[in-house]
Amino acid sequence: MLGRLILQSWRRQHRRRLLAVITIFLAATLVSALLAVSLDIGDKMARELKSYGANILIEPASRSLLPQLLGESVTVSLANQDALDERELPNIKDIFWRNNIMGFAPELDGELIWQGQRLPVLxxxxxxxxAVPDEPDYxxxxRSISPYWQVQGAWPQDAQPQLLAGQALASRLHWQVGEQLTLAGPAGSHAFTLVGLLHSGGKEDEQLLLPLAFAQQLLGRPQQVDRVRVSALTVPENSLSRKAREDMDALSAEEYDLWYCTAYVSSIAHQLEDALSGSAVRPIWQVAASEGVVIQKIQLLLAVVTLVALLAAAMGIASLMTSNLLERAKEIGLMKALGAELWQIGLLFYAEAALCGLLGGLLGCLAGSGCAWLIGQSLFGTPLAFNLIxxxxxxxxxxxxxxxGTWFPARQIARLYPVEVLHGR
Known part of the structure; x- marks a missing residue:
């Protein structure tokens, strides 16, 4: 009986029912698209924010700890006495969160001589x-961790005697792309081709940058690295990560396992410290914290827009159902006069509304998946994953x-008196 009443109602008022379905469809499209974006935007935004640069710094343990105990002046005396071993660098891609390591770049500082002038080199x-297991072409x-570097010309090839010059240094020495520069160091000299000019906005603008192998050879420091900058995909900090940051020993066993198995910048740094002997690893908080704040604000904005869409849809449905009630007042009065209970009449309205919600929601999911695909393509160049949840x-x-939206009109039904409605009042 209920099904027949619903079917007859849809036949008589198909335009109004279609309008209700369209209202819910539009809201469901927006909500499903925003949910899909919200679920996948964390990784996408984290990749985009890698343009800020590396967010983890690996240094020799003595250089990281002794300056804090004995003063910054000891850093200079340690420059050639302690270093990381280049042969351990593949261990960076051998940690639990190896797939979150977007890239890394070792760095070696020194000075080389050009025409009697001592120039800082990197x-x-x-x-x-x-050579990384399971990634033969890694x-x-x-180029991967410093996308904000602006290179005029070409990037050097690591196996060739080529170099970059900081724009400030090149301007002062009147260098142009294509010049041949002979650099001399404690362990010999070598001719290089200047293939590009670099503008980074940092100290690199006053340096010469050359492939690590050539720098190690000229400086007489084979297989040595002063530091490694790592770019890793991380999740925003929360109370657990901040607790671990303050005192890791205060974590319970369950908290430690959860912290270790979550891609916090601090947990990735901890794993890297275990992977490289004699190292001290610390997050670059200026970068890591800004990434988390940006992602959290974007997700909050999406949540607010979703809530507004839901409220707007509910108000639209309430308006449609209220007008529907006025049009069907005589029908409702007749059902009451024939002995229909109030809950039976309310059930009819709620069943009609639920059917509109079901149809509009399913159609909205289909349209929302297409909107999420378009958003991903336009913003990130790759489609966003549409999670089936x-x-x-x-x-x-x-x-x-x-x-x-039907609740308010359903309450109005209780106030209708059959004799007044059937009399036309």
Whole structure:
């Protein structure tokens, strides 16, 4: 009987029912698209924010700890006495969160002589292949972790005697791209080709940058590295990560396991310290904290827009159902006069609303997946993943807002007196 009443109602008022479905459909489309974006935007935004640079710094333990105990002046005396071993660098991609390591670049500082002038140099990887298990074509270096570097000309090849010059240094010495520079160091000399000018906005603007192997050879420091900058995908900090940051020993066994198995910047730094002997690893908090704040604010904005869409849809449904009640007043009065209970009449309205919510929610999920795909393509160049958990959530929300929109008109039904309605008042 209930099904026949619903079917007859849809036949007589199909335009109004279609309008209700469209209202819910639009809301469900927006909600499903925003949910899909919110679920996948963390990784996408984290990748985009890698343009800020590396967020983890690896140094020799003595250089990190002794200056704090004995003063900054000891850093200079330690410059050639302690270093990281280049042969351990592949261990960076052997930790639990190896897939979150976007790239890394070792750095070696020193001074070389050009035409009697001592110039600061930085040996590093630009796009160096590294032997990593299960990743036969893995390359890493400054090109991947420092996308904000602006290079006029070409990037050096790590296996060739090529270099970059900071724009400030090149301008002072009147260098141009293509010049041949002979650099001399404690362990010999070598001719290099200047292939590009670098503008980074940092100290690199006053340095010469050359492949790490050539810097080690000229400085007489084979297999040595002063520090390693690592770019890793991380999740924003919360109370657990801040607790671990303050005192790791205060974590319980369960908290430690959860912290270790979550991609916090502090847990990744901890694993890297275990992977590289004699190292001290610390997050670069200026970068790591800003990434977390940006992602959290974007997700909060998406949540607010979703809530507004749900409220707007609920108000639209309430308006439609109220006008529907006025049009069907005589029908409701007749059902009351024939002995229909109030809950039976309310059930009819709620069933109609739930059906509108179900149809609008399902259609909205289909349209929302397409919107999420377009958002991903336009903003990130890759489609966003549409998680299937979005479908039941959106359908349930669609039915809830349809039922909530029907609640006020259903209350009005109780105030209708059959004799007045049938009399036309």
């Amino acid at each position: 040996g590093t990887f630009f796009d160096q292949p590294i 390359h890493t270096g400054q 979005v479908v039941p959530v959106v359908v349930l929300l669609s039915m809830v807002i349809a039922l909530l």
